[in-house]
Amino acid sequence: MTDYEVIIAGAGTGGATTAITLAQKGHSVLLIDRKERDKIGDKTCGDAIGGHHIKELKDMIGLPDLPKDVIEYEVAGLDLYAPDREHKISMVGPTTRGVSFNRLAMGQWFVELAEKAGAEVLASTRVKKLQFEDGKVSGVTIQTDTSDEKHLTSKIVIDATGATGMLRRQLPESSPVEKVVAKEDQMVAWRDVYETPEYEFDTPDMLEIYWNQEATLGGYTWVFPQGPHRVNVGLGVMTIPGYTHPKKIFENFVVPNWDFMKTDLKVIDSSGGIAPIRRPIDTMVDDNFMLVGDAACQVNPIHGGGIGSSMLGGVHAGEVAHEALETGDTSIDGLWAYNPRYMESYGIKQASLDVFRWFLLNVTNEEIDFAFEKGIVKGIDLLSVSMTGKMNIGKGEKFKRLLSGIGKIPLLLRVQKIANLMEEIKEVYSEYPDSPKGLDKWKARLEPIYKEAKNI
Numbered sequence: 356m357t358d359y360e361v362i363i364a365g366a367g368t369g370g371a372t373t374a375i376t377l378a379q380k381g382h383s384v385l386l387i388d389r390k391e392r393d394k395i396g397d398k399t400c401g402d403a404i405g406g407h408h409i410k411e412l413k414d415m416i417g418l419p420d421l422p423k424d425v426i427e428y429e430v431a432g433l434d435l436y437a438p439d440r441e442h443k444i445s446m447v448g449p450t451t452r453g454v455s456f457n458r459l460a461m462g463q464w465f466v467e468l469a470e471k472a473g474a475e476v477l478a479s480t481r482v483k484k485l486q487f488e489d490g491k492v493s494g495v496t497i498q499t500d501t502s503d504e505k506h507l508t509s510k511i512v513i514d515a516t517g518a519t520g521m522l523r524r525q526l527p528e529s530s531p532v533e534k535v536v537a538k539e540d541q542m543v544a545w546r547d548v549y550e551t552p553e554y555e556f557d558t559p560d561m562l563e564i565y566w567n568q569e570a571t572l573g574g575y576t577w578v579f580p581q582g583p584h585r586v587n588v589g590l591g592v593m594t595i596p597g598y599t600h601p602k603k604i605f606e607n608f609v610v611p612n613w614d615f616m617k618t619d620l621k622v623i624d625s626s627g628g629i630a631p632i633r634r635p636i637d638t639m640v641d642d643n644f645m646l647v648g649d650a651a652c653q654v655n656p657i658h659g660g661g662i663g664s665s666m667l668g669g670v671h672a673g674e675v676a677h678e679a680l681e682t683g684d685t686s687i688d689g690l691w692a693y694n695p696r697y698m699e700s701y702g703i704k705q706a707s708l709d710v711f712r713w714f715l716l717n718v719t720n721e722e723i724d725f726a727f728e729k730g731i732v733k734g735i736d737l738l739s740v741s742m743t744g745k746m747n748i749g750k751g752e753k754f755k756r757l758l759s760g761i762g763k764i765p766l767l768l769r770v771q772k773i774a775n776l777m778e779e780i781k782e783v784y785s786e787y788p789d790s791p792k793g794l795d796k797w798k799a800r801l802e803p804i805y806k807e808a809k810n811i
């Protein structure tokens with residue numbers, strides 16, 4: 356007899372959605388967070404989400420509409436600016452609609468939904484250690500600021516502790532789960548939220564992304580208005596050797612180059628954060644153990660958005676945990692179905708975009724300016740890549756664009772090459788193994804694709 360059927364470490368959007376899914380099915384769930392109850396959800400973020408993620412969750416677990424106090428402003432689309440800032444691509448359509456939101460209110464709402472569904476929430480409590488029995492996960496050790504360590508047991512432990520993957524890293528060497536996320540697969544970011552009483556944003560319903568390989572290599576600057584007089588502005592960069600701390604880039608690049616930064620600003624928040632930007636962890640389960648959200652690297656590798664996918668991961672994890680509890684098999688085999696289900700619904704696209712990320716790293720400002728100026732890259736292509744992970748250029752159209760890009764044939768050939776590799780990795784992911792036995796062989800197929808992508 357265990358204390359709970361499932362213990363979830365971390366009550367962010369990933370952990371809370373897992374808790375909602377499991378509690379709705381009548382399981383005993385303990386959702387633990389180190390933050391105080393009324394601070395859960397308070398996190399460094401761009402505070403934007405596509406409406407399609409919310410709709411998906413509505414269909415899957417009956418997520419209600421976002422409450423009014425969560426929404427800061429309705430978003431219509433996105434303007435992507437070339438490094439010269441003279442040329443931009445506007446992406447507006449049904450899939451770009453969304454909201455900018457209040458991060459704390461969003462987090463609080465999710466925890467309330469978990470509580471309402473029947474999960475027990477334990478705030479101000481740190482999950483410190485994984486507990487093992489006969490070499491298998493059997494529970495956790497927790498501690499508050501004022502109490503001694505306490506052991507709790509459960510049939511399944513879920514690590515939803517965010518980018519630190521704090522429990523994942525404690526798995527034994529023999530576990531097939533990757534414990535460490537490489538530096539080059541992470542993004543560090545700095546962002547401020549301001550009220551801008553002297554400055555009015557012309558198009559507060561358009562998010563702005565600025566691409567500049569010299570200032571923000573492997574990342575971008577975002578200016579996300581949250582209304583005519585409020586903005587979330589930040590930047591993220593890949594943590595590759597020699598990267599510059601994002602706060603420094605903020606001071607030296609963002610502050611002098613945006614008009615609103617020169618007006619009187621009321622600082623609402625100023626802080627840094629980290630996110631994984633790679634394919635999902637190759638197996639997100641072990642015996643009695645699952646990973647959800649950032650801890651499972653369920654983040655879009657190109658734009659770094661991970662709230663929607665953490666919720667999606669949470670639903671799949673919750674559903675598979677439920678099935679495993681019903682059959683009484685919470686071993687790695689019993690939980691395995693979570694891997695292919697997530698891969699099919701989002702992981703395959705993540706993997707394809709992860710390959711694309713390496714190509715983007717090797718593109719120069721001059722090449723991007725050229726591609727934007729000549730219309731070689733179109734909003735529709737970018738939308739399609741970011742929604743499906745597929746580079747979708749029709750044949751006649753492609754020929755015309757090749758001609759217009761005649762001065763830059765090598766770039767276009769490289770685009771073609773990376774498009775092929777993106778297709779290749781998608782094929783590998785469509786053959787994700789149906790049991791742990793096939794994992795090593797499957798993983799070996801990924802390596803040559805990444806190797807090639809890094810050299811294009």
Ligand SMILES: Cc1cc2nc3c(=O)[nH]c(=O)nc-3n(C[C@H](O)[C@H](O)[C@H](O)COP(=O)(O)OP(=O)(O)OC[C@H]3O[C@@H](n4cnc5c(N)ncnc54)[C@H](O)[C@@H]3O)c2cc1C
Pocket residue numbers: 364365366367368369370371387388389390395396398399400401402403404480481482483515516517518519521544545546589591627628629630647648649650653654659660661662663665
């Ligand atoms: C700068 C930045 C901007 C971003 N902007 C966006 C955006 O605009 N849109 C978007 O969709 N995504 C964005 N993301 C990504 C998004 O924030 C994450 O992908 C998402 O929050 C992941 O949810 P999660 O539940 O996995 O983790 P988290 O939201 O990080 O939640 C983890 C929870 O675990 C708790 N915890 C950690 N360790 C312990 C412990 N030992 N014991 C108990 N509790 C613990 C934490 O307190 C936290 O509440 C951004 C990320 C960064 C860094």
